[in-house]
Amino acid sequence: MRSHSLQTLLAAVALIASGFASAEAPADFLARYEAEARQSTPGFSASAERGEKFFTSTHGGEWSCSTCHTKNPAARGKHANTGKAIEPMAPGANPERLASTRSVEKWFGRNCKDVLGRACTPGEKADVVAWLMTSPR
């Protein structure tokens, strides 16, 4: 029992530590996704305008990204099913955003599946990051 809870504690500490260790800046994500996108599309350059369009449109399903996050990245959103508040997406309004690979990759993974029924491409992620970084203007 003791070693069991100790293990859990250690695992929890390791998890939290790994979260801190990977603290990054928004620009790191932009650079990384652009670089990935260039592997299939040489000369790719992220566009905040495309990112906004992508974020605020539906993609065949019921939800857009804005359904939960609103059309304003500096505003608080609300989960479409549960009503729970979601803190702003823009790093300019919420310093915890675009700060950890673990969190960013986890949520792109889940939310793209829910909204597009597939993973987002590196190009789409670069565009979204570029748009979030321009806000609040």
Added chain:
Amino acid sequence: MNARFPARALRTLALVVATGAAAAAMADDENKQMNIDHPVYRSECGSCHIAFPPALLGANSWRAMMAGLDKHFGSDASLDAGTAAVITKFLVANAGRRDTSGTDGSPQLRISDTPWFRKEHRDGHDGITQGIFRSEAVKSAANCAACHRDAGQGDYSERNIRIPKNGARS
């Protein structure tokens, strides 16, 4: 003088003990703090909704839920295997002792579908009105915090319940 002192002291002591007992009994009745105390659980399972109290489902229900996070009530809530294992341990260790299998024998995944929940939240009980769970202000029985204001902290005490007006906008 000498004889009265201990009598008075005794009376005071008796009063203190009685008050203490009453306070303890009241705390039992009114404080309903449920254990959600695990940082990984709270952050991972408290992002789309409040972190629900593990004690409100049996271990089999939690195991079944954790085995299907990619299709979680219509949302993708998938986690890496390591994090999922840590959370499963916490949930199972703090699960309710009562089995929460449905009539067909498969584990129930919704707290709000369990007989306990339905009984505690039946129409007419303590201000719960018909249709309140579907109202604009509550939306879903899973939105515990619409009524239990400190549900996010695991607090389900009666004094922290505020039932929104039916149909009111939140």
